[in-house]
Amino acid sequence: MKILAKTITGYSYNELDEFAKAEAKSSVLTYDRLTDFFSEDVRSELIEIFGLGHLNTYYSLSYCQGDGLCLYGRITSSELFDNDKFKKIAFKGIHHKQVQSVFDVLQNIDFEHRSRYYHAKTVFIESHIYETTDRQWAITEKVVENVKTWYFTFCREWEKRGYEYFYEISDEDMECVCDEHNNLFTEEGKLINRNIYFEIA
Secondary structure (H helix, E strand, O other), X not given: OOOOOOOOOOEOHHHOOXXXXXXXXXXHHHHHOOHHHHHHHHHHHHHHOOXXXXXXXXXXXXXXXXXXXXXXXXXXXXXXXXXXXXXXXXXXXXOHHHHHHOOOOEEEEEEEXXXXXXXXXXXXXXXXXXXXXXXXXHHHHHHHHHHHHHHHHHHHXXXXXXXXXXXXXOHHHHHHHHHHHOOOEOXXXXXXXXXXXXXXX
């Protein structure tokens, strides 16, 4: 019986050439950029900046047809009328008396995903209302249009952030990640599995 061992040379990120650094970034992004973290970032902004706690996100960001980001769920009546963070957006251009006139009429604004794709236009947005007059209906439609304007802007911004999150990382951030995880790479920039190899020098 013979025991054979293979040794390889491991390089820190800073020791790689530019081509290998690009490969190293791709390797690190594969394990460091977790989808759950990104989804939680989207939800955190919805809650903290806009006071919206009933919306979630679908997204597909792989540079393919139909890629994008959308929201699904609902905006509740209290999130519209009692939430100063979002009220100004929803009722932009609507007089205070008009807002009051639909207080007991407008219940939710629903976001229903209706596609196998996940870009912003795959979601149908409509108000959930009780019986209304023509004037009240027109006001609620204006609210929905305001919400749609906000929604498409939000989705475009987070789609852009998503591509940056999953596919881009600065040299400074790479150094931090590699230091934290004690990463080493081959000369070509391939990430070395430290569970297979042990350091001898």
